Amino acid sequence: MQKIYLAGPDVFLPDAIIVGRRKCELCRQYGFEGLFPFVQGADPKKIFRANSALMERADIGLFNLTPFRGPSADVGTIFELGLMYGMGKPIYGYTNNPNNFTDRVEASHGARRDKAGRMWDREGYEIEKFGLTDNLMIEEALRETGHKIFVAEQGATGTLASLNAFEKCLSKISREMV
Amino acid sequence: MQKIYLAGPDVFLPDAIIVGRRKCELCRQYGFEGLFPFVQGADPKKIFRANSALMERADIGLFNLTPFRGPSADVGTIFELGLMYGMGKPIYGYTNNPNNFTDRVEASHGARRDKAGRMWDREGYEIEKFGLTDNLMIEEALRETGHKIFVAEQGATGTLASLNAFEKCLSKISREMV
Numbered sequence: 001m002q003k004i005y006l007a008g009p010d011v012f013l014p015d016a017i018i019v020g021r022r023k024c025e026l027c028r029q030y031g032f033e034g035l036f037p038f039v040q041g042a043d044p045k046k047i048f049r050a051n052s053a054l055m056e057r058a059d060i061g062l063f064n065l066t067p068f069r070g071p072s073a074d075v076g077t078i079f080e081l082g083l084m085y086g087m088g089k090p091i092y093g094y095t096n097n098p099n100n101f102t103d104r105v106e107a108s109h110g111a112r113r114d115k116a117g118r119m120w121d122r123e124g125y126e127i128e129k130f131g132l133t134d135n136l137m138i139e140e141a142l143r144e145t146g147h148k149i150f151v152a153e154q155g156a157t158g159t160l161a162s163l164n165a166f167e168k169c170l171s172k173i174s175r176e177m178v
Numbered sequence: 179m180q181k182i183y184l185a186g187p188d189v190f191l192p193d194a195i196i197v198g199r200r201k202c203e204l205c206r207q208y209g210f211e212g213l214f215p216f217v218q219g220a221d222p223k224k225i226f227r228a229n230s231a232l233m234e235r236a237d238i239g240l241f242n243l244t245p246f247r248g249p250s251a252d253v254g255t256i257f258e259l260g261l262m263y264g265m266g267k268p269i270y271g272y273t274n275n276p277n278n279f280t281d282r283v284e285a286s287h288g289a290r291r292d293k294a295g296r297m298w299d300r301e302g303y304e305i306e307k308f309g310l311t312d313n314l315m316i317e318e319a320l321r322e323t324g325h326k327i328f329v330a331e332q333g334a335t336g337t338l339a340s341l342n343a344f345e346k347c348l349s350k351i352s353r354e355m356v
Contacts, residue, residue: 048318070248082260140226
């Protein structure tokens with residue numbers, strides 16, 4: 001049975017363990033073993049090594065890219081995305097926020113267009129306007145491996161913990177990995 | 179001459195090219211060739227591949243971990259950190275913000291402590307309180323390679339583009355890499 005590492009800011013939810021178990025259960029329904037980073041506690045080195053060991057064991061990475069504390073995905077999740085991409089393992093991603101990155105930055109950090117058509121936030125940093133779901137490195141890494149990001153439907157009341165796009169992603173993996 | 183990939187949200191500055199050239203110049207002064215992601219434009223795939231090629235060529239990664247649009251580092255930078263860590267290349271990091279992650283999240287997203295001593299932001303997500311500079315995966319990855327993050331001095335008026343901590347980091351690399 002192939003193993004899927006389940007990355008995401010889900011670990012910061014008050015019911016992280018319940019969410020993790022539910023994700024693992026859904027993995028089983030689709031014929032996979034889910035590996036959720038359940039190890040918590042006071043020792044960051046121990047958590048890092050436990051997560052790293054799970055990524056080593058995993059055949060596939062599945063990333064919750066829902067924005068976290070800002071317009072972009074959780075940095076811990078993105079570190080793991082880079083690492084598993086570097087390992088050459090298949091990676092899949094989903095987001096429960098249907099808005100594109102440019103619009104989210106505009107909403108949280110303002111936007112103005114200059115004469116050349118470039119966009120800048122209110123702190124003076126350029127805004128990527130590729131119509132992607134997040135910083136280009138994230139979506140392009142997934143595209144390089146042949147996958148798109150599963151995006152929750154417009155109008156869906158997606159919270160970080162919603163499992164609708166997650167399950168669609170699992171269904172896709174099960175079709176591609178058999 | 180060893181090559182250092184210069185990652186960071188510096189690419190979003192209006193004077194990104196000037197900052198990149200200055201960083202490369204400082205690299206030369208310390209005996210290295212700097213590789214800055216100068217490629218910009220309208221094609222995200224082209225940018226992704228250009229940056230990836232630079233990381234392939236580089237012997238070392240040097241990451242600007244200064245918070246960007248929120249309490250954490252730029253996700254594009256962190257994707258690259260994960261990737262170069264996964265490649266087994268030496269990685270170094272610096273931040274121009276001297277405050278620790280827990281304090282920054284409290285400032286931007288609020289914080290309350292529960293009876294068990296765990297901290298939660300106002301959206302109900304747990305706050306890591308390890309006294310680190312960012313999400314544990316970032317700092318622990320650097321520690322695994324034997325490096326700490328260079329932090330701008332308290333009271334320093336560090337903007338994203340400040341080069342003081344960057345230069346200290348370069349100096350350390352030159353002592354370790356000879």
